[in-house]
Each structure stands twice: as structure tokens, then as C-alpha cells.
Amino acid sequence: MFRNNYRLLTAWVLMAAGTAMGVVYVSTDIRIPVPMFAVATWYAEPRFFTFIQNNIADELALAGLLAGAFLSAFSPGKPAAGTSCCALYRAMRWNTAFLLFAVLFFYGKVFLAVMVVNLFSMPLAFGLMHHFTAGVPDHRGNSA
Numbered sequence: 001m002f003r004n005n006y007r008l009l010t011a012w013v014l015m016a017a018g019t020a021m022g023v024v025y026v027s028t029d030i031r032i033p034v035p036m037f038a039v040a041t042w043y044a045e046p047r048f049f050t051f052i053q054n055n056i057a058d059e060l061a062l063a064g065l066l067a068g069a070f071l072s073a074f075s076p077g078k079p080a081a082g083t084s085c086c087a088l089y090r091a092m093r094w095n096t097a098f099l100l101f102a103v104l105f106f107y108g109k110v111f112l113a114v115m116v117v118n119l120f121s122m123p124l125a126f127g128l129m130h131h132f133t134a135g136v137p138d139h140r141g142n143s144a
Helices: 004-028 057-073 083-105 109-133
Strands: 033-042 046-055 106-108
Touching (some): 004 057, 046 057, 057 083, 083 109, 106 109
Parallel strands (some): 033 106
Antiparallel strands (some): 033 046
């Protein structure tokens, strides 16, 4: 998608924009109401697969931070050694995708519940990825 030398710069720009948007959102309580599709929402009553009117400012801030952190974490750099690092990177990719999906499509109490589940999903995903990829060669042909 991006050339390798621009990926890290793009990551830092996205993280800075997300941080700035987060600071503006918290300090001024900015409102950008937009109709959004929600897989699940629970403010007054639970609703599934519906459109809601929602303030998109916090989603923009979190999405920028997550996308920037993802690009920064997976920018080319010093190569990782061993399959446990490869399993950790796979777990981080799935966790970041899960978080981004949650930020964009879950609202209210459902979002809080998803974040509580996310506390345990990273170690669980790492354990499963490490268990099922033990002995499988990594991207350089090394096996654990």
C-alpha cells in the first residue's frame, strides 16, 4: 500500500492527528453528529444491525490512533527473531483489527463489554497463535 519509507511517517501523522482530535474532543466536547451503522448498540435499550445518530468525533480520534499505532508497529525495522515474535505480531494484527471494528460498529454498553473482552483477547490470541504455530517456519525459514 505505502512504500516502506513513508509508512512510518504516515503512522506518526495518523497518531498525531488522532491525539489532536482526542484532545479537542475532550477539551471542547465537539459534536459531529452523523448517522452511523451499528452492529450492536445499547444506550437505553439493546438494538442490533441498525442505524443510529452518533457523535463521530471520538471514533475519528480512536481510529486515527489505532491505524497509526498499527502502521508504526508493523513498519519495517529490525527483524524479529523466532516464531513467538511472529505469533505475537499475528496476535497484535488480529487484536488491532478487532479494536478498529469495535470502535466503528459497537456503541454504548456493548462497546464497554467489548473493551472488557479485549483485555483478555491479546494474551489469549498470543497463546493460541504461539501454540498452533510452534514448529512452523517464520518468514525467514527459522522454526522454533
